[in-house]
Amino acid sequence: SRSIRLAVIPGDGIGQEVVAQGLKVLSAALPQDVKLETRSYDLGAQRWHATGDTLPDAELESLKDHDAILLGAIGDPSVPSGVLERGLLLKLRFAFDHYVNLRPSKLFPNTATPLAGRPDIDFVVVREGTEGPYVGNGGSMRTGTPDEVATEVSLNTAHGVERVVRDAYERAKARPRKKLTLVHKNNVLVHAGHLWKNIFDRVGQEYPEVSTDYLHVDAATIFFVTQPERFDVIVTDNLFGDILTDLAAAVTGGIGLAASGNINPSGAFPSMFEPVHGSAPDIAGTGKADPTATVLSVALLLSHLGYGDEAARIETAVASDLAERDAAAPRTTDEIGDALAARVSG
Amino acid sequence: SRSIRLAVIPGDGIGQEVVAQGLKVLSAALPQDVKLETRSYDLGAQRWHATGDTLPDAELESLKDHDAILLGAIGDPSVPSGVLERGLLLKLRFAFDHYVNLRPSKLFPNTATPLAGRPDIDFVVVREGTEGPYVGNGGSMRTGTPDEVATEVSLNTAHGVERVVRDAYERAKARPRKKLTLVHKNNVLVHAGHLWKNIFDRVGQEYPEVSTDYLHVDAATIFFVTQPERFDVIVTDNLFGDILTDLAAAVTGGIGLAASGNINPSGAFPSMFEPVHGSAPDIAGTGKADPTATVLSVALLLSHLGYGDEAARIETAVASDLAERDAAAPRTTDEIGDALAARVSG
Numbered sequence: 001s002r003s004i005r006l007a008v009i010p011g012d013g014i015g016q017e018v019v020a021q022g023l024k025v026l027s028a029a030l031p032q033d034v035k036l037e038t039r040s041y042d043l044g045a046q047r048w049h050a051t052g053d054t055l056p057d058a059e060l061e062s063l064k065d066h067d068a069i070l071l072g073a074i075g076d077p078s079v080p081s082g083v084l085e086r087g088l089l090l091k092l093r094f095a096f097d098h099y100v101n102l103r104p105s106k107l108f109p110n111t112a113t114p115l116a117g118r119p120d121i122d123f124v125v126v127r128e129g130t131e132g133p134y135v136g137n138g139g140s141m142r143t144g145t146p147d148e149v150a151t152e153v154s155l156n157t158a159h160g161v162e163r164v165v166r167d168a169y170e171r172a173k174a175r176p177r178k179k180l181t182l183v184h185k186n187n188v189l190v191h192a193g194h195l196w197k198n199i200f201d202r203v204g205q206e207y208p209e210v211s212t213d214y215l216h217v218d219a220a221t222i223f224f225v226t227q228p229e230r231f232d233v234i235v236t237d238n239l240f241g242d243i244l245t246d247l248a249a250a251v252t253g254g255i256g257l258a259a260s261g262n263i264n265p266s267g268a269f270p271s272m273f274e275p276v277h278g279s280a281p282d283i284a285g286t287g288k289a290d291p292t293a294t295v296l297s298v299a300l301l302l303s304h305l306g307y308g309d310e311a312a313r314i315e316t317a318v319a320s321d322l323a324e325r326d327a328a329a330p331r332t333t334d335e336i337g338d339a340l341a342a343r344v345s346g
Numbered sequence: 347s348r349s350i351r352l353a354v355i356p357g358d359g360i361g362q363e364v365v366a367q368g369l370k371v372l373s374a375a376l377p378q379d380v381k382l383e384t385r386s387y388d389l390g391a392q393r394w395h396a397t398g399d400t401l402p403d404a405e406l407e408s409l410k411d412h413d414a415i416l417l418g419a420i421g422d423p424s425v426p427s428g429v430l431e432r433g434l435l436l437k438l439r440f441a442f443d444h445y446v447n448l449r450p451s452k453l454f455p456n457t458a459t460p461l462a463g464r465p466d467i468d469f470v471v472v473r474e475g476t477e478g479p480y481v482g483n484g485g486s487m488r489t490g491t492p493d494e495v496a497t498e499v500s501l502n503t504a505h506g507v508e509r510v511v512r513d514a515y516e517r518a519k520a521r522p523r524k525k526l527t528l529v530h531k532n533n534v535l536v537h538a539g540h541l542w543k544n545i546f547d548r549v550g551q552e553y554p555e556v557s558t559d560y561l562h563v564d565a566a567t568i569f570f571v572t573q574p575e576r577f578d579v580i581v582t583d584n585l586f587g588d589i590l591t592d593l594a595a596a597v598t599g600g601i602g603l604a605a606s607g608n609i610n611p612s613g614a615f616p617s618m619f620e621p622v623h624g625s626a627p628d629i630a631g632t633g634k635a636d637p638t639a640t641v642l643s644v645a646l647l648l649s650h651l652g653y654g655d656e657a658a659r660i661e662t663a664v665a666s667d668l669a670e671r672d673a674a675a676p677r678t679t680d681e682i683g684d685a686l687a688a689r690v691s692g
């Protein structure tokens with residue numbers, strides 16, 4: 001009989017609440033014969049305050065022993081900026097070589113967008129997850145003095161770029177429009193930019209059915225708001241992907257709907273799925289958090305583990321739920337989770 | 347009698363056409379007793395193709411001997427990416443220590459915005475212009491092989507950050523809302539980010555009348571489309587400023603209206619004013635280019651040189667011209683320039 005060993009990191013703020021709904025919908029979606037084993041990890045702001053730990057080695061080791069990880073949200077204003085991001089979130093992405101950071105953006109019917117005219121938006125950003133300015137290779141000298149110098153080094157390797165570019169071509173090839181856009185800033189960041197562009201062009205020769213184009217990151221943000229329907233698959237660097245996917249979330253109904261997967265396609269390490277939003281401490285405990293982004297992240301998780309039909313059922317359930325939402329009658333986190341679980345099992 | 351010695355770099359594509367209108371409006375705006383001397387520099391794609399020069403030392407020296415520089419647009423698809431950007435545009439910004447890259451964003455009445463509900467947008471981005479990932483400090487080894495490693499180094503100094511932050515506080519203090527937002531990514535780029543944040547907080551103590559906040563760059567892009575009215579003055583790093591100002595231009599009527607100043611506030615070197623848009627070779631020579639961004643850049647130039655009344659007259663002229671535009675009856679580049687010049691002298 002089949003089984004899924006799932007590690008769960010609820011984290012901070014609304015993380016707990018949305019993860020509970022994600023698990024609810026996951027259980028509802030899974031076939032009867034699949035055994036779901038979950039193990040919860042107490043990581044995040046509270047743990048750090050209590051013990052000073054962000055992600056101890058023993059827990060990192062134990063996390064490895066799972067098929068996938070579901071993460072809610074990490075972060076709290078009481079923790080100095082960077083501590084949990086670098087010590088926990090990014091540590092996981094780097095330790096588990098999550099080189100494909102997958103972020104689909106779709107404007108569902110009946111959801112709010114700040115864009116006039118409601119363009120047709122349905123693209124996916126393949127953000128590199130293990131290189132670029134995120135590597136943590138920087139420092140500062142004469143810190144705190146008028147002579148301080150601080151650096152941040154963006155590291156980019158042919159190995160790292162090629163594997164994510166290849167993944168993006170595969171995804172583009174599998175979609176009806178078969179279009180791939182590289183976003184970078186190769187007119188200024190010429191060394192990293194040329195590496196990306198050369199590999200993008202070379203690998204592209206193996207995918208004659210995929211049409212390609214290139215945009216500078218600044219120009220890409222313009223098209224995100226004036227012509228988002230032009231995008232199908234986008235491949236980009238870690239930092240540009242961070243910026244673009246928040247903007248993409250904003251134009252497709254907000255961060256409350258944006259799902260993501262931190263994927264190690266080789267399967268050497270468990271992949272991790274998390275909503276793009278943060279821990280939103282201002283609404284934690286109020287029942288106002290929308291669990292939809294987490295539920296959609298569960299769909300990405302299922303699809304990654306080979307449960308494509310179940311993933312599709314969740315996506316359909318979300319689309320129907322959104323289509324029938326009444327802005328005048330908001331529901332609680334729990335009610336939305338129940339409604340989605342009911343649709344998925346129904 | 348007063349005089350302005352202006353260096354003009356029309357550049358490529360529509361650069362020539364829009365600069366001609368900028369000069370027309372400048373002449374119309376200047377008081378009779380001010381003598382305008384212009385000298386034109388043939389720099390850009392054509393020159394590079396003909397001679398291989400981007401910006402020879404002799405011309406760099408000669409440019410210094412001016413009160414300001416007006417630049418149209420630089421770039422052509424026939425030139426490899428980075429050659430003119432690094433060799434000419436950025437070389438000027440760095441050589442003349444243009445540490446304040448000033449980019450106002452205002453949604454004028456009757457202009458198109460992709461945003462539903464037409465929010466009230468009136469903010470200015472103070473983008474650092476001489477540091478960050480733009481310094482050109484990077485390289486690549488084993489170039490073109492499967493083992494290539496390419497780096498880009500972001501350099502940030504207390505000196506460089508403090509002067510631009512201070513400039514931004516001064517600008518915020520002079521505006522009715524007196525609000526300054528720092529945008530960075532200090533939860534990931536911790537060294538550069540902490541340098542920026544510490545200086546921002548410390549200098550802020552000298553400006554108790556200015557209210558401040560901090561946003562990560564990814565979150566800032568969300569607010570640009572969901573709540574742009576929240577911004578008054580934004581101060582940010584060179585690369586984040588590049589991305590944010592294109593997005594800002596997109597939500598305030600498009601890149602055809604976005605002006606910018608590359609300013610050396612000390613006056614040690616001439617400041618340079620240029621539209622944010624590029625050379626748009628696809629519409630060069632068709633008369634379709636909108637010279638408004640260049641005309642607004644001329645207003646920034648005048649204001650920088652102490653001609654505040656004349657700058658204000660140009661801004662009023664642009665606002666009236668935009669208010670009376672009829673989308674069904676587009677005008678040529680020249681007609682728009684004539685109309686603006688007439689309003690300014692009228």
Ligand SMILES: CC(C)[C@H](C(=O)O)[C@@H](O)C(=O)O
Nearest residue numbers: 085089090242276533534564
């Ligand atoms: C919290 C932060 C480290 C993270 C990132 O920058 O990648 C977040 O913004 C995201 O997009 O997942």
Ligand SMILES: CC(C)[C@H](C(=O)O)[C@@H](O)C(=O)O
Nearest residue numbers: 187188218431435436588622
């Ligand atoms: C052309 C390029 C070098 C430039 C930049 O990146 O600064 C442009 O995008 C701008 O914003 O002025």
